[in-house]
Amino acid sequence: SAVISQKPSRDICQRGTSLTIQCQVDSQVTMMFWYRQQPGQSLTLIATANQGSEATYESGFVIDKFPISRPNLTFSTLTVSNMSPEDSSIYLCSVETGQTYEQYFGPGTRLTVT
Amino acid sequence: TQLLEQSPQFLSIQEGENLTVYCNSSSVFSSLQWYRQEPGEGPVLLVTVVTGGEVKKLKRLTFQFGDARKDSSLHITAAQPGDTGLYLCAGGAGNNRKLIWGLGTSLAVNP
Numbered sequence: 001s002a003v004i005s006q007k008p009s010r011d012i013c014q015r016g017t018s019l020t021i022q023c024q025v026d027s028q029v030t031m032m033f034w035y036r037q038q039p040g041q042s043l044t045l046i047a048t049a050n051q052g053s054e055a056t057y058e059s060g061f062v063i064d065k066f067p068i069s070r071p072n073l074t075f076s077t078l079t080v081s082n083m084s085p086e087d088s089s090i091y092l093c094s095v096e097t098g099q100t101y102e103q104y105f106g107p108g109t110r111l112t113v114t
Numbered sequence: 115t116q117l118l119e120q121s122p123q124f125l126s127i128q129e130g131e132n133l134t135v136y137c138n139s140s141s142v143f144s145s146l147q148w149y150r151q152e153p154g155e156g157p158v159l160l161v162t163v164v165t166g167g168e169v170k171k172l173k174r175l176t177f178q179f180g181d182a183r184k185d186s187s188l189h190i191t192a193a194q195p196g197d198t199g200l201y202l203c204a205g206g207a208g209n210n211r212k213l214i215w216g217l218g219t220s221l222a223v224n225p
Contacts, residue, residue: 100145101206105156
């Protein structure tokens with residue numbers, strides 16, 4: 001397993017601004033993922049972030065809007081750029097450990113865009 | 115495209131009742147996980163099943179993986195208010211290490 005922290009835990013932002021979310025893991029991991037979730041609903045994968053390579057984005061998500069950094073095996077950031085109210089959501093990072101696709105999640109960042 | 119159909123989407127029951135949540139797919143998964151999520155927190159892994167026909171128990175929760183590794187169920191016996199939360203199933207397959215997620219089951223157990 002892994003212990004994951006995220007900062008900030010919540011934020012209220014003005015439209016047109018950007019917010020960077022940090023994800024810190026207590027051990028070195030290869031695979032990190034960024035998700036978006038509406039309260040009470042399932043998870044939508046934004047991108048997979050591997051250390052030393054460009055993030056791989058899912059359909060509907062682009063690097064200009066959601067740039068990701070992965071400078072080492074314990075840390076990643078997701079930036080939500082030029083925000084609009086439609087970006088209001090919970091953003092979660094997760095890591096995969098082991099061989100069976102198990103993922104461990106941070107507590108999430110609740111973003112509200114006004 | 116792999117899909118994982120989860121049902122029911124919403125469930126409201128009284129304390130002490132039993133319930134079953136289902137996840138079904140036409141695709142074969144290498145492994146399947148069940149997670150529980152409470153408001154304001156990230157999903158927490160409950161169990162991973164990897165072998166067709168596998169049954170795992172976690173106190174009052176029983177998890178089963180179908181023989182063909184295409185479906186799974188979660189059964190809760192004598193539900194308690196502490197079981198309230200969003201239950202998510204997720205299947206893993208392929209080299210990209212991504213999980214395919216069910217839509218979730220929002221469970222409310224009323225005292």
